Amino acid sequence: MRPIQMVDLRSQYLHIQDAIDAGIREVLASAAFVKGAKVNDFATHLAAWLGVKHVIPVGNGTDALQIAFMSLGLQPGDEVITPSFTFVATAEAAALLHLKPVLVDVDPDTFCMDIHSLRRAITPRTKAIVPVHLFGQCANMQAILSIAHEHGLRVVEDACQAIGAEYRFTNGHTAKAGCMGDLGCTSFFPSKNLGCYGDGGAVFTNDDSLAARATQIANHGSNVRYHHDMIGVNSRLDTIQAAVLDAKLPHLDEYTRARQTAAAYYDHALCGNPHILLPGHTPDSTHVYHQYTLRLVDANRDKVRERLAQDGVPSMVYYPVPLHKQTAYTGNNDCPVSEQLSGCVLSLPMHTELDVQQLEYICTAVLRAVNNE
Ligand SMILES: *Cc1c(COP(=O)(O)O)cnc(C)c1O
Numbered sequence: 001m002r003p004i005q006m007v008d009l010r011s012q013y014l015h016i017q018d019a020i021d022a023g024i025r026e027v028l029a030s031a032a033f034v035k036g037a038k039v040n041d042f043a044t045h046l047a048a049w050l051g052v053k054h055v056i057p058v059g060n061g062t063d064a065l066q067i068a069f070m071s072l073g074l075q076p077g078d079e080v081i082t083p084s085f086t087f088v089a090t091a092e093a094a095a096l097l098h099l100k101p102v103l104v105d106v107d108p109d110t111f112c113m114d115i116h117s118l119r120r121a122i123t124p125r126t127k128a129i130v131p132v133h134l135f136g137q138c139a140n141m142q143a144i145l146s147i148a149h150e151h152g153l154r155v156v157e158d159a160c161q162a163i164g165a166e167y168r169f170t171n172g173h174t175a176k177a178g179c180m181g182d183l184g185c186t187s188f189f190p191s192k193n194l195g196c197y198g199d200g201g202a203v204f205t206n207d208d209s210l211a212a213r214a215t216q217i218a219n220h221g222s223n224v225r226y227h228h229d230m231i232g233v234n235s236r237l238d239t240i241q242a243a244v245l246d247a248k249l250p251h252l253d254e255y256t257r258a259r260q261t262a263a264a265y266y267d268h269a270l271c272g273n274p275h276i277l278l279p280g281h282t283p284d285s286t287h288v289y290h291q292y293t294l295r296l297v298d299a300n301r302d303k304v305r306e307r308l309a310q311d312g313v314p315s316m317v318y319y320p321v322p323l324h325k326q327t328a329y330t331g332n333n334d335c336p337v338s339e340q341l342s343g344c345v346l347s348l349p350m351h352t353e354l355d356v357q358q359l360e361y362i363c364t365a366v367l368r369a370v371n372n373e
Contacts, residue, residue: 001357004349006314007191011353012255016247023243036239042246043202049249052179052204054211057237058218061160061187061201065093067235068156068183068203069128071213074099078127082158083113084322085338086132090158091323094130102126103324105335109280111293112139114337118147121333128154133162133177135293135318136193136259138285141167141180148181155181159204161290163194164256168284177285178204183214188237188245193259193290194252196241258352259289262359266292266348269363275299275370291318292350299370301346307369313362316347 002011013020027036039057047055058064074080076098082090084103091101104117111134118129129148131139141157148155159165159178163186168174178184186192188200203214216223221232237245248255263279270276277295281287296304301317308315322338323329349362 001361002355004313004358004362005351006316006347006349007351008353009190009195009351012351016251019247020244023247024240027239027243030239033239034236036242038239038242038246039237042237042242042249045246045249046202047204049252050176050179050204052176052184053206053208054204056203056205056211056214056218057242058201058203059235059237060199061185061189061192062089062093063218063233063235064185064187064201064203065090065130065156065158066096067214067217067233068185069094069097069099070217070233071183071203071210072128072154072156074127077125079123079125080128080130080156081118081121081126082130083132083134083338084324084332084335085111085319085341086134086158086323087160087319088323088326089160090130090132091329095329099127100125101323101329101332103322103329103332103335105337106134106341107280108295108337108341110137110139110282111135111279111341112137113144115140115143115147117335118144122147122151122153126151126153128156130156130158131181132158132160133165135279136162136165136288136290137282138162138165138167138177140282140284142169142284145180157181157184159184160187160189160192160201162288163192164252165288166286179206182207183210188241193255193288194245194248196244198238198241200237200241200245202237255352256288258354259350260287262350262354263287263289263292265356265359266363269359270294270366273367273370276366289350291347293318293345293347295341295344296346296370297344299372301344303372304346304369308365311365311369313365314349317345318347319345
């Protein structure tokens with residue numbers, strides 16, 4: 001059996017090595033390392049795949065969030081509502097712009113923004129809602145968009161973990177993660193579902209004027225070289241990364257299916273154990289399983305992780321401290337569900353290269369560890 005890893009980028013690369021290497025060689029030969037043709041090619045291909053009007057490639061997912069907030073013209077002191085149980089980047093990008101991240105609780109089953117907490121957090125200073133499609137399935141966008149409409153708020157989706165997840169509205173209309181709000185953001189960090197071999201990210205939007213603003217902001221606030229109409233940033237997807245992504249995009253559906261197959265195996269093998277709650281799955285969204293995350297019940301998580309490690313099974317805790325408990329983000333309301341989750345979640349290996357032998361081995365090890373056998 002191949003050693004088990006949280007993420008196996010090397011095996012994935014070896015399967016598509018010819019296409020990747022050819023793409024990179026092409027960039028080397030052209031020497032167009034920044035703003036090469038591949039960047040636009042990839043953006044066009046991704047926009048078509050997502051069914052969104054504009055994809056603006058940027059340097060990373062955190063930049064994408066910052067550029068999205070800047071594109072909306074949000075001002076210092078404006079409040080943006082975002083979940084506490086997530087990676088820091090969403091709140092960080094807001095705080096850097098002197099916006100006020102207002103942290104709200106999440107649903108204990110789906111790990112995504114809780115709608116009651118969202119409603120309670122709205123004040124006259126609220127300007128935007130920033131749901132995070134955590135671990136690979138969409139937040140309750142039907143409710144979020146309707147609340148935003150009701151209160152005249154903007155919506156920026158953090159789709160860094162959910163590229164390709166598809167949301168179904170009650171009227172039957174479907175849309176991909178990141179393509180439902182005013183703007184969506186994604187990351188191409190290597191371990192993300194569509195990852196490059198360095199840093200990368202993108203902003204998505206169906207709004208022509210927001211797309212124009214985001215493009216300009218990402219380019220030093222400039223449309224015409226050396227003319228700067230607004231303050232911007234320098235945030236670019238480099239051409240080699242675009243070549244990697246363009247070679248991987250045709251495989252994304254197959255990668256998602258591999259993740260879903262692994263998740264289904266976990267669900268089947270681990271269900272019914274009194275120490276394990278399986279990840280919840282909303283019927284409104286497909287799940288692209290960036291992470292497969294259990295909740296442990298009456299089990300010592302550190303001990304379980306130690307036992308797993310002894311058996312050669314890596315595991316991770318996403319996320320051990322909710323944002324409202326972080327020193328940099330204190331002063332927010334309590335989020336009891338986020339706190340509870342931080343104490344009991346456990347993410348198992350999840351990637352495109354897991355085989356049945358590995359999955360069987362992992363599940364046996366998990367059951368032994370939680371049963372303390
Ligand atoms: C990865 C991630 C980001 C940041 O992406 P980078 O490319 O690392 O800057 C933001 N939000 C979430 C939810 C993420 O998972």
